[in-house]
Amino acid sequence: MKNLLVTGGAGFIGSNFVKYVLANFDYNVINLDKLTYAGNLENLSDIEKNPKYKFVKADICEEKDVNEILQKYEIDTIINFAAESHVDRSILGSKEFVVTNVLGTQVLLDAAKNLKIEKFLQVSTDEVYGSLPEDKKEIKFTESTSITPSSPYSASKASADMLCHSYFHTHNFPILITRCSNNYGPYQFPEKLIPLMIAKALGGEKLPVYGDGKNIRDWLYVEDHCSGIMTVLEKGKFGEVYNIGGNNEWYNIDIVKLILKRLGKGEEFITYVKDRPGHDRRYAIDSGKIQRELGWKPAHLFEEGIEKTIKWYIENESWWKKVMSGEYQKYFEKNYGNK
Numbered sequence: 001m002k003n004l005l006v007t008g009g010a011g012f013i014g015s016n017f018v019k020y021v022l023a024n025f026d027y028n029v030i031n032l033d034k035l036t037y038a039g040n041l042e043n044l045s046d047i048e049k050n051p052k053y054k055f056v057k058a059d060i061c062e063e064k065d066v067n068e069i070l071q072k073y074e075i076d077t078i079i080n081f082a083a084e085s086h087v088d089r090s091i092l093g094s095k096e097f098v099v100t101n102v103l104g105t106q107v108l109l110d111a112a113k114n115l116k117i118e119k120f121l122q123v124s125t126d127e128v129y130g131s132l133p134e135d136k137k138e139i140k141f142t143e144s145t146s147i148t149p150s151s152p153y154s155a156s157k158a159s160a161d162m163l164c165h166s167y168f169h170t171h172n173f174p175i176l177i178t179r180c181s182n183n184y185g186p187y188q189f190p191e192k193l194i195p196l197m198i199a200k201a202l203g204g205e206k207l208p209v210y211g212d213g214k215n216i217r218d219w220l221y222v223e224d225h226c227s228g229i230m231t232v233l234e235k236g237k238f239g240e241v242y243n244i245g246g247n248n249e250w251y252n253i254d255i256v257k258l259i260l261k262r263l264g265k266g267e268e269f270i271t272y273v274k275d276r277p278g279h280d281r282r283y284a285i286d287s288g289k290i291q292r293e294l295g296w297k298p299a300h301l302f303e304e305g306i307e308k309t310i311k312w313y314i315e316n317e318s319w320w321k322k323v324m325s326g327e328y329q330k331y332f333e334k335n336y337g338n339k
């Protein structure tokens, strides 16, 4: 059986991915995560005893630890989710973003190359392509769109992609890169648009919307991102980039109104706040390549995915309340701090 190292598996997409793989594929999964503010082992409590799953607390920037883990667990496949992922935080300070997203990827690549790992999949983002014009709906990001990131977050992800590409080109190292649009679903940290708005609405608070609310994002249900990654891992061609997206563009403000309506609240709860500096206007993904060449397509309609997501946040209030209060971190610091 293959031994798959998932980095950042305690975060939003990583934890959904670990469960998706254990439920649908025959891999041993080793989850390497530093447990930053965004990593939460509670996301994985239902599979923590699965014999095919193992958690290791570590930092992808630590060369010695990474080497030891790859050897100890006889890793043959790596999927790198670990990242600092929030644009707003990268505007407040970008150092951590460069350290984890760029240096961390380099450490993983070197260790993987030296140990002749069979496959390395880098989980990237459509944000590396920059912004699209709002009025030219026919233009979408393809894999050959130029890389023009606008935030320190997307710049660090783009740098990591470039490093991966260089390892393929220079070392013939087996790289795959996926670039996905905005994800939504269970276990997303409530600093991101959809869970933040659901949490605020459920709490009877004002919903803060950046600028005029007319920024456009292309939303994909997290499980569809997971299936896209597995498709690329199993069928993708080394050295290639694959866009993953749901052809599902929404104005931010319309998502906010939809959430309010679903929760029986009026639009008076919306409050417009000063825009994020450098806020990209529109993202839209052309995922034709993965659909044509690898036969992938999303399984969830947006109406179905958003309903599942809102229901999950209603039913798991204690999860997001603990996350918002920081209580979960104190608990895991106590439990894992010295391990």
Ligand SMILES: NC(=O)c1ccc[n+]([C@@H]2O[C@H](COP(=O)([O-])OP(=O)(O)OC[C@H]3O[C@@H](n4cnc5c(N)ncnc54)[C@H](O)[C@@H]3O)[C@@H](O)[C@H]2O)c1
Pocket: 007, 008, 009, 010, 011, 012, 013, 014, 032, 033, 034, 035, 036, 037, 038, 039, 040, 058, 059, 060, 061, 080, 081, 082, 083, 084, 085, 086, 100, 104, 123, 124, 125, 126, 157, 179, 180, 181, 182, 183, 184, 189
């Ligand atoms: N969320 C999205 O909409 C989206 C879309 C496209 C691509 N992505 C990419 O997918 C990946 C996962 O995104 P997410 O939203 O789940 O992020 P997240 O912030 O929820 O999770 C990141 C995880 O990485 C871990 N981590 C951070 N620094 C680490 C380090 N130095 N060593 C080990 N672990 C570390 C954190 O503890 C956390 O568990 C990221 O690479 C992101 O760029 C996200």
